[in-house]
Amino acid sequence: MTTEISDIAPEAESYEFRQRLSATPGGARLARRLAGVQLAAWGIPYGCALAEDAELVVGELAANAVLHGLVPGRDFELGLRYDGRRVLVEVSDARGEKTPPEGLAPAGRWSAEGGRGLQLVEAVAREWGVRPRPPGHPGKTVWACL
Template sequence: MTTGPTTSGEGPRTSTEHPAAEAGFAATPRGARLARRLAVGWMEEWGHPPVSDASCAVALVVGELAANAVRHGRVPGHEAHLRLRLDTATGLVRVEVADAAAGQRPPAAPPEPLPDGESGRGLLLVDALAVRWGTAGRHPVGKTVWAEVPSGPPDLS
């Protein structure tokens, strides 16, 4: 398990490489909270403080996707996986949350929540904060739900 930003290849990062970080987390509510905290920490290392719009947006998206993975994608004996990648060329942070439940995919568009419902708004938040989002298969088993969130310029102060 990696718990900090990593790049592919050896040696110092060049201008063409973009930061990426990934970690596994338990498919439990506590694990989902850990995933959110890790994402905020990585964003801070990439120049986006926890109070920045970019960090808050990524934290919300990670929180929703991790909570969904725990609630709808939990398979006993398998952990979930978080991956963040900052693309400085496009100014997007790609958030990927993977779980082991291949058959349980989110709808293509966020469902309309019930007016008095206490849940069902997570994908609406993801849809509002992300430029785009979707799902992909995960090898050897499961699925990945991903979202691309604008990062804006880092806070260099």
């Protein structure tokens, strides 16, 4: 199940945003804030369900990129695309060998201290997945379509 950017309504006018950010907790927080600002600029108002879900997904994927995808001295990249109906969120990091687990932790583990980020992504996204980055760009991209 792989959704590529080109699969997001190519016939419609679409908007795209890309930004490299430091692979730090501050960079992850900034990614979430930038997503909200960019979506508002595209006409998706703060506080609506789509904006809130997209910000949640960006926050979780960016936090995972910082926590699990960190390669010292390498940034992570946030990508957003909106075609008037759907938002595609992409977060790329430099660790291609470290991918999300095949099966998510059972729901009964909500009391655990961590490990719920991808469960939240799965709960709000229509679909999500992971793919390698293009040749010449080390790492992986975790994406979610809302």
